Amino acid sequence: MSPTQIAALAAGGAGLVVLALLPFYADAYYLSLAISLLQFTVLATAWGLFSGPTRYVSLATTAFFGVGAYTVAVLGEVLAWPLVLLIATAIGALMAMIVGISTLRLSGLHFVIFTFGLAELVRQLVIWYEVNKTRVLGRYVFVDITQNDIYWQLLALAVAVFAIGWLIARSRLGFALRIIGEDETVAKHCGINVTLAKVTLFAISAVFITLVGAIMAPRWTYIEPSIAFNPTISFQVVIMALLGGAHRLWGPAVGAIPLTLLFEFLSARFPSTSTLIIGIVFLLIVYALPQGVTGLWERVSRRKSEPPVAPQVQT
Amino acid sequence: MTAASSAPVLEVSGLTRAFGGLVAVNAVDLAVQPGQIVGLLGPNGSGKTTALNLISGVLRPDSGSVRFAGQAIAGMPAHRIARLGLARTFQLVRVLNGMSCAENVKAGLAFHSPPLSRGEVDDSVDRLLRRVGLADRAGVPASGLTYIDCKRLELARALALKPRLLLLDEWLAGLNPSELLIGIELIRSLKDEGLSILLVEHVMDAIRSLCDRCVVMNSGRRIAEGRPDEVLADPAVIEAYLGVSTDA
Ligand SMILES: Nc1ncnc2c1ncn2[C@@H]1O[C@H](COP(=O)(O)OP(=O)(O)OP(=O)(O)O)[C@@H](O)[C@H]1O
Ligand SMILES: [Mg+2]
Numbered sequence: 342m343s344p345t346q347i348a349a350l351a352a353g354g355a356g357l358v359v360l361a362l363l364p365f366y367a368d369a370y371y372l373s374l375a376i377s378l379l380q381f382t383v384l385a386t387a388w389g390l391f392s393g394p395t396r397y398v399s400l401a402t403t404a405f406f407g408v409g410a411y412t413v414a415v416l417g418e419v420l421a422w423p424l425v426l427l428i429a430t431a432i433g434a435l436m437a438m439i440v441g442i443s444t445l446r447l448s449g450l451h452f453v454i455f456t457f458g459l460a461e462l463v464r465q466l467v468i469w470y471e472v473n474k475t476r477v478l479g480r481y482v483f484v485d486i487t488q489n490d491i492y493w494q495l496l497a498l499a500v501a502v503f504a505i506g507w508l509i510a511r512s513r514l515g516f517a518l519r520i521i522g523e524d525e526t527v528a529k530h531c532g533i534n535v536t537l538a539k540v541t542l543f544a545i546s547a548v549f550i551t552l553v554g555a556i557m558a559p560r561w562t563y564i565e566p567s568i569a570f571n572p573t574i575s576f577q578v579v580i581m582a583l584l585g586g587a588h589r590l591w592g593p594a595v596g597a598i599p600l601t602l603l604f605e606f607l608s609a610r611f612p613s614t615s616t617l618i619i620g621i622v623f624l625l626i627v628y629a630l631p632q633g634v635t636g637l638w639e640r641v642s643r644r645k646s647e648p649p650v651a652p653q654v655q656t
Numbered sequence: 657m658t659a660a661s662s663a664p665v666l667e668v669s670g671l672t673r674a675f676g677g678l679v680a681v682n683a684v685d686l687a688v689q690p691g692q693i694v695g696l697l698g699p700n701g702s703g704k705t706t707a708l709n710l711i712s713g714v715l716r717p718d719s720g721s722v723r724f725a726g727q728a729i730a731g732m733p734a735h736r737i738a739r740l741g742l743a744r745t746f747q748l749v750r751v752l753n754g755m756s757c758a759e760n761v762k763a764g765l766a767f768h769s770p771p772l773s774r775g776e777v778d779d780s781v782d783r784l785l786r787r788v789g790l791a792d793r794a795g796v797p798a799s800g801l802t803y804i805d806c807k808r809l810e811l812a813r814a815l816a817l818k819p820r821l822l823l824l825d826e827w828l829a830g831l832n833p834s835e836l837l838i839g840i841e842l843i844r845s846l847k848d849e850g851l852s853i854l855l856v857e858h859v860m861d862a863i864r865s866l867c868d869r870c871v872v873m874n875s876g877r878r879i880a881e882g883r884p885d886e887v888l889a890d891p892a893v894i895e896a897y898l899g900v901s902t903d904a
Contacts, residue, residue: 513766513767513771516762516763516766517766517767519754519755520752520755520763522754523752523753523754523755524750524752526714526734526746526750527750527752527763527813528735528763529713529714529733529734529735529738530712530734530735530738530743530744530814531735531738531763531764531766531767531813531817532735532738532739532767532768532769532817533735533767534733534735535735
């Protein structure tokens with residue numbers, strides 16, 4: 342390893358220790374803010390894991406998130422916590438595979454609409470089940486998980502999502518996905534099983550999102566479908582990832598941090614108009630920064646490193 | 657029709673595909689013997705590219721059979737056909753613009769089964785880029801290449817699959833006369849190495865000098881088959897070409 346790599350690793354390790362100790366020096370307000378920041382960092386990074394290379398825009402975030410939360414609401418009291426998380430992982434992966442196999446042959450636009458519909462469908466199914474079978478709309482979440490536990494689990498999940506993303510980028514799967522992103526027909530003719538690659542990645546991404554939902558569930562003592570399957574989360578995650586730039590592993594996090602702070606601020610100050618403002622922010626980002634902050638940063642640094650080229654004269 | 661002693665590399669029979677009411681490929685038969693270059697000719701819109709798409713798995717045939725190296729491949733997904741050793745280039749050249757030339761070639765090497773070692777991949781990238789005359793371009797982004805270099809790169813990527821059969825869709829189109837000579841020599845050298853090639857082409861010089869046999873299509877149907885000189889003298893072929901000569 343080069344000295345700079347060692348330095349980066351040491352800095353990362355030190356930063357991680359500082360973050361891990363946060364519950365011991367931060368008060369409840371900052372802990373809660375840190376939880377929101379980690380939540381959206383993991384969600385946006387996991388979203389970018391799939392949507393960055395494939396360029397499919399998924400609005401299914403809330404479907405997986407809600408399924409994770411409901412797994413905890415249903416099983417949290419009866420099973421040991423690690424087992425609950427394991428089951429949430431399995432359900433998220435299975436659901437992603439079924440959705441993936443049935444939809445990833447669709448064009449990009451159809452996929453967006455389908456994933457949006459999926460979240461709504463899952464929510465309606467849960468409502469139907471609760472109203473007709475259990476005869477109550479909401480559930481109480483009684484588990485022995487503190488805010489500190491939530492924070493540490495999210496931190497571990499954040500480390501895991503970056504580690505997995507880093508490993509994928511260096512694997513054959515990562516190379517396959519770059520080719521698919523460039524030209525799917527070429528990818529197939531290079532011997533790449535395009536459907537398998539996409540479904541695998543969609544499932545990996547969905548597992549992280551499901552786990553965030555499961556880990557966050559104890560934060561509410563009471564959940565109902567409209568809380569767990571809140572479509573705003575899907576849109577917020579897309580905005581964050583696009584602001585940061587989904588073509589880089591760390592891009593979505595770059596967008597998630599400022600926007601989480603902005604959204605927290607807006608919903609505290611302007612609770613009634615915050616959705617409207619989110620919509621406007623979204624339009625501005627897509628219009629002004631189509632490649633996100635990381636794309637802008639890359640363009641600027643490339644321009645700096647290259648000597649200015651005289652404009653070519655057409656003869 | 658295939659009375660040769662060794663089995664053909666590619667044997668297509670009764671290949672048919674319709675788009676709505678238009679039968680783009682209609683009961684086409686053709687065969688490529690080992691080490692042969694077979695030309696697939698025909699006026700614009702006669703179904704040549706569609707035929708290649710059916711063979712390489714981009715499209716599913718409505719009916720008919722495709723046998724590649726003794727295996728039935730009609731309707732198989734494209735990635736499995738590619739892994740069996742059937743490679744192609746595209747009429748509208750397709751390079752991976754966001755990647756370097758070396759990575760473009762690596763795309764064709766990385767998904768062999770069984771996988772190649774990292775050393776084998778690196779050696780092959782160098783060898784293939786040299787093979788097509790892009791040895792000094794390994795690190796250059798593919799988006800910065802000239803048209804002929806894009807075609808070379810696409811060919812290198814196709815060769816990276818270690819194909820037994822290569823489908824070239826107007827690979828020589830759009831080259832200037834000196835580039836054309838280089839291109840023809842390159843294709844001939846592939847044949848000399850034992851590769852079998854199905855060549856869709858409009859350039860008559862290339863067809864005459866490269867092809868062992870030719871199949872001519874018109875409106876989806878096969879209208880002639882034989883040696884290049886025979887086929888090009890066939891009245892039905894001349895009529896087919898003259899019938900659409902307004903835009904030629
Ligand atoms: N995906 C498709 N959907 C509908 N029609 C198609 C499709 N692909 C091809 N066609 C039609 O099928 C016919 C044959 O097209 P094809 O591209 O195979 O011709 P070609 O022989 O390759 O012509 P050219 O010499 O111009 O490349 C054309 O009429 C074309 O419009
Ligand atoms: Mg064509």
